[in-house]
Each structure stands twice: as C-alpha cells, then as structure tokens.
Amino acid sequence: MTLTPTRPTPGAWPGLDAVPGGPRTAISAAVARRLFLSAIRRLPVTVHLHGEAHGLGGPEMTVLRPDEFFERLGRDGLIGFGEAYLTGAWDAEDLTPFLTVLAADVADLVPRSLQRLRALVQHRMPRAHRTTKDQTRELIAHHYDLSNDLFRLFLDESLSYSSAWFDGDPEGDLREAQLRKIDRLLDVAQVGEGTRVLEIGTGWGELAIRAAARGATVRSVTLSSEQQALARQRIEAAGLTDRVQVDLCDYRDVDGEYDAVLSVEMVEAVGAEYWPTYFATIDGLLAPGGRAGIQAILMPHDRMLATRGSFTWINKYIFPGGFLPSAQAIDEVTREHTSLRVTDRMAFGQDYAETLRRWDDTFLERADEVRRLGFDETFLRMWHFYLCYSRAGFASGYLDVEQVLLERTAG
Structure with missing residues (x-):
C-alpha cells in the first residue's frame, strides 16, 4: 500500500507547519532548483515537475508543491528534502527505488566543485x-x-x-x-x-x-x-x-x-x-x-x-x-x-x-x-x-x- 500525502496537523509537528520564507529562502530555493534539476537530468530516474518529466527514466517521484519543495531543500538540504516528503510536498508511489538511485550517487549529487562550501551550509549537530x-x-x-x-x-x-x-x-x-x-x-x-x-x-x-x-x-x-x-x-x-x-x-x-x-x-x-x-x-x-x-x-x-x-x-x-x-x-x-x-x-x-x-x-x-x-x-x-x-x-x-x-x- 502507499500513504496519501497529507499536510501535518497544525501544532503537532513544530517546524513543519510553516514553509521557510524571506529573501534568504528565495535565493536558496532558486539555487536548490538549479542543483536538483542538474543532478536529476543525469540520473536514471523520472521526476514529474510542473507537468514535465525530468531525468533519464527510471523510478518516479512527483513534486506536488514545487515552491515548498525547493524552499525546504534550499534552506535545509537533505533535512528539507525529507521534511518535504513528510508534509506531502513530494511523493513517490514506490519510494525505495527512487531513494536507492540517490543513495548510489550521494557523493556527487552536489558538484564536487561546490562541495568545498559544505561547511557554510551544512547543519551541525546541536550540543x-x-x-x-x-x-x-x-x-x-x-x-x-x-x-x-x-x-x-x-x-x-x-x-x-x-x-x-x-x-x-x-x-x-x-x-x-x-x-x-x-x-x-x-x-x-x-x-x-x-x-x-x-x-x-x-x-x-x-x-x-x-x-x-x-x-x-x-x-x-x-x-x-x-x-x-x-x-x-x-x-x-x-x-x-x-x-x-x-x-x-x-x-x-x-x-x-x-x-x-x-x-x-x-x-x-x-x-x-x-x-x-x-x-x-x-x-x-x-x-x-x-x-x-x-x-x-x-x-x-x-x-x-x-x-x-x-x-x-x-x-x-x-x-x-x-x-x-x-x-x-x-x-x-x-x-x-x-x-x-x-x-x-x-x-x-x-x-x-x-x-x-x-x-x-x-x-x-x-x-x-x-x-x-x-x-x-x-x-x-x-x-x-x-x-x-x-x-x-x-x-x-x-x-x-x-x-x-x-x-x-x-x-
């Protein structure tokens, strides 16, 4: 069976109620969109976005609320990617095959030329x-x-x-x-x-x-x-x-x-x-x-x-x-x-x-x-x-x- 994409109950999941906003989010979302699509175009997956299919063909995912998806991805990286799934901003009928393709290429999802900037954007473990x-x-x-x-x-x-x-x-x-x-x-x-x-x-x-x-x-x-x-x-x-x-x-x-x-x-x-x-x-x-x-x-x-x-x-x-x-x-x-x-x-x-x-x-x-x-x-x-x-x-x-x-x- 699959789970129906559902927005979190207000107040039940702090941090998931509201989509990040502001100028910083707008900029990071635009960057995330470019990086995400660049990665997807060379992977054996199919991503449905704005009525178009992206990728080389393979396990599918659908971006249901693109603005939220890229805002979360831009602000919080892979944490935001997972949170966008929790809120139903994206979905996949068969989740594991899609994630397996990403896992196999995880070291290169972000271009290596940009990975030296990791420390500037990577969340650090809280005390x-x-x-x-x-x-x-x-x-x-x-x-x-x-x-x-x-x-x-x-x-x-x-x-x-x-x-x-x-x-x-x-x-x-x-x-x-x-x-x-x-x-x-x-x-x-x-x-x-x-x-x-x-x-x-x-x-x-x-x-x-x-x-x-x-x-x-x-x-x-x-x-x-x-x-x-x-x-x-x-x-x-x-x-x-x-x-x-x-x-x-x-x-x-x-x-x-x-x-x-x-x-x-x-x-x-x-x-x-x-x-x-x-x-x-x-x-x-x-x-x-x-x-x-x-x-x-x-x-x-x-x-x-x-x-x-x-x-x-x-x-x-x-x-x-x-x-x-x-x-x-x-x-x-x-x-x-x-x-x-x-x-x-x-x-x-x-x-x-x-x-x-x-x-x-x-x-x-x-x-x-x-x-x-x-x-x-x-x-x-x-x-x-x-x-x-x-x-x-x-x-x-x-x-x-x-x-x-x-x-x-x-x-």
Whole structure:
C-alpha cells in the first residue's frame, strides 16, 4: 500500500507547519532548483515537475508543491528534502527505488566543485545531541521508548531490531534469519556453559535469552526503560531470570569482568566523540582471553570523514546523536585506544536491505493498527521514509553491516 500525502496537523509537528520564507529562502530555493534539476537530468530516474518529466527514466517521484519543495531543500538540504516528503510536498508511489538511485550517487549529487562550501551550509549537530552521560538516556528514549506495541507491529516474534542474516536465502523466514544472526555472534564469541556475558544494548532481550539458554550468565544494560520492562518479561517467560539481569545503566558505568562482551548495532548511537571511550570500556571489562562481538552499521570512510559532526534528517527525526562509523574507523580507534584487534568480520549489507523491506511491508500493512496506537499520518510517512531511506542505503551498497570479532593479540 502507499500513504496519501497529507499536510501535518497544525501544532503537532513544530517546524513543519510553516514553509521557510524571506529573501534568504528565495535565493536558496532558486539555487536548490538549479542543483536538483542538474543532478536529476543525469540520473536514471523520472521526476514529474510542473507537468514535465525530468531525468533519464527510471523510478518516479512527483513534486506536488514545487515552491515548498525547493524552499525546504534550499534552506535545509537533505533535512528539507525529507521534511518535504513528510508534509506531502513530494511523493513517490514506490519510494525505495527512487531513494536507492540517490543513495548510489550521494557523493556527487552536489558538484564536487561546490562541495568545498559544505561547511557554510551544512547543519551541525546541536550540543543537545551530544551523547554525554547526562544526555544519552533522553536521546535513546526519543526512539526506543516510543511504544513497545509499535515495534511489536512490524518486527518478527524475536523482536530483533537489527539486521537479520539470511545466509544466501533472501526468501527465508525472518525470525529464523534473526536467530541465525544472534547465534553466529554467540558462536564467534565462544559463548557457552559458564560464560560470563555482558551485553551492551539490550533490545528486547532475544540475545540475552539465547546466551542464557546456552548456559551463560548474562548482564544486559540498556538506557530504555520500555525495553528493560519488556525484556524482563520475556526473560521471565523463558524461565531464565536466574541467569539474566537487565539493568538501566550507561555502558560507561558498567563494572565487573566478562568472558564475552556483545553489542548489536549500538555503536551507532555512541557518537563519534565517544568511540574511544566505548571500545576502551569494552577492553577494560574483558577478562583475559575474552572476546567482544560487535554488530555495526558502517558507511564509507571518506563519507564518514566528510559528514562527521553534521546534523541529518535521521538525527532530527529518528536517532538523535547517532553517527555511523566506517570499518577503517573501528580498526583505527581500537588500535589507538585499546589492546583489542579485529580478528574476524562478516559483511551482510544486502541482508539488511531485505530485513528493512520486510519491516516496511509489515508496517504499511498494519498502518491502521499504528493509527490506533495514537500515531498520526505524518508519523506514518516519517517512519515509512526512515525505513525506505535506510533500505536504499544498503541496497545501493552505500551502507554495510558487519559482525566484527575483537580479541587481544600478542604484540
């Protein structure tokens, strides 16, 4: 199904009610129009604007309110592009293919001759989004404390909110692929009978449950009170409360010694400023001979350097304070700040594209149930855009996801 373009309810979404105005907006809108059309004319897409089709032909989008579209794009760049979708200023019947073309060419959408001016127009991460200990819990709550019932609607029965691993079978069952992903991470970290496990980032408890079922004792830490409550319920239902404790605790405050430290798609929320602290904390908590298993979403290193410190649509609406590392960044940070080294890695980015497709399809199919939870049409468009935007990143190869094993090595 598709979502009908709808203007936001007045007052419900501050900043989306009014289109930016004034002389500066008029100038930036004119520039945005020229740059947008210049980019589109060389891309395999079709953009419908003022009754004309632009582009080389391919996935389609329609600009429904051109003035607003270019005003938002001119004033706020890619944030404005996403906001114009939220307000219904543009639409696409099949959003992901169009966004995938853009993602594949993202480094060159703006002419390279103009990219040196990026610092003059790029939004910077607000201080309120720094992932300090006194701010991180609120940042995490923005997303993960939305509603457990919302996440139940589109996730599989394992409530795994990270990439599944289909292992070459993209038609396979999603829950089985999620469990396969978890079991692989437990295997490489050698989690078994008697293993002391620390999990950084609980999710809704599936990894902790499966580790405990192997005979491990698990301490899992989270900053989401909603996730903590449901994870504890699921752990109790599995009869494993004697093996698993779930604490509301910042990773920087964890103590003890562990044979395995596991963290699935949590490093993305740490913030680049605190990557050294994150990995040094893991290093300090590992017992001699211990292993750390990390699942991380990755971006190209050159793009990471170019966008570090920037403020994006994803930051503003989905994950405040988040930033993706590169594979090279993980190697460099661990070498410079820890005794840990990467000894094994597996990339499976296309599996994430398929995972996101499943989530988005289910989310749209259950849109009426989302509405009954109290979420409005703008939220529906926001969440759909988020899932498609993310899927496009993996489908294009711009983003990847890896399971990385870290160990202390001689020398």
